[in-house]
Amino acid sequence: MSVFDEPKIDCHAHVLDPARFPYSPQVAYHPSGQEIGTTAQHLEVMKTFGTHHTLLVQPNSGYGGDNGCMLDALRSYPDVFKGVAVVDLDAGVDTLSALKEQGVIGIAFNPTFHGVDYYRDAGALIGKLAELDMFLNLQYEHDQLRAFVPWIETIPVRVLIDHCGRPTVKDGLNQPGFRTLLDLAQTGRVHVKLSGYNKFSDAAYPFADCWPYVRALVQAFTLDRCLWASDWPYLRATDRQDYGPLVRLAETLFPDPADRRKLFWETPRQLFGFGG
Structure with missing residues (x-):
């Protein structure tokens, strides 16, 4: 079987449809051109590359906290998509529960966009996520x-880490931020998306300088807590990215079909509760 025919769950992609869901004027960056990816376009990409389900992550670009475009995709294709939303840090249990009923399984924190200080009072929200068995989806960089x-260790919330934790490649595997991530494997509640290489690599595709980090993450977390993702449609990419080559890269990194079955399908299906 070709790697393109192997069943997959994409654990990080975005939908942007400014024609139907206009961007927020309060958000500075408005994706355009090749960055725009509608639900219909993503469904075609999924069919082409054997992707049965996608975890859609609300983008800060374009929409910020307006989850309308993503929620429309979840409402239109509830058997295909689940979502990660953006909410205000003072969001209550009722707001989170309403999102959960619509197929949202987690809330996105993005200190690469907002900075760390923005989240200084986020402990109460993280506690509500734990109470509702929803995920804290965390995109950060460096350290x-x-x-x-402290929150992750003391609050029993399940955590999704975006894009290998976006380490500083030149600083090596022992850099404090990356060692901190590896240590969190001991919690059993932290899961890592093997994705977004162009966001932290100093090299072009196939991002060979990222491979030691991928291997270290798999060794620490095992394939029971590692997930594959495309990051489609590649917002703010500095050079061209394509879905097919990223699938092929997964085949290079994981030549054993049984390993790919776990990474592409079994682990995310069990974690997120997707059907067949």
Whole structure:
């Protein structure tokens, strides 16, 4: 079986449809051109590359906290998509529960966009996520993770880490931020998306300088807590990215079909409760 025919769950992609869901004027960056990816377009990409389900993550670009475009996708294709939303830090249980009923399984924190200080009072929200069995989806870079560790260690919330934790490649595997991430494997509640290489690599595709980080993450977390994702449609990418080559890269990194089955399908299906 070709790697393109192997069943997949994409654990990080975005939908943007400014024609139907206009961007917020309060958000500075409005994706355009190749960055725009509608629900219909993403469904075609999924069919082409054997992707049965996608975890849609609300983008800060374009929409900010307006989850309308993503929620429309979840409402239109509830058997295909689940979502990660953006909410105000003072969001209550009723707001979170209403989102959960619509197929939202987690809330996105993005200190790469807002900075760490923005989240200084986020403990109450993280506690509500734990109470509702929803995920904290965390995108950070360099050593920003360290500010969140006390909450992650003391609040029994399940955590999704975006894009391998976006380490500083030149600083090596022993850099404090990356060691902090590896140590969190001991919680059993933290899961890592093997994705977004162009966001932290100093090299072009196939991002060979990222491979040691991928291997270290798999060794620490095992494939029971690692997830594959495309990051489609590649917002703010500095050079061209394509879905097919990223699938092929997964085949290079994980040549054993049984490993890919776990990474592409079994682990995310069990974690997120997707059907067949």
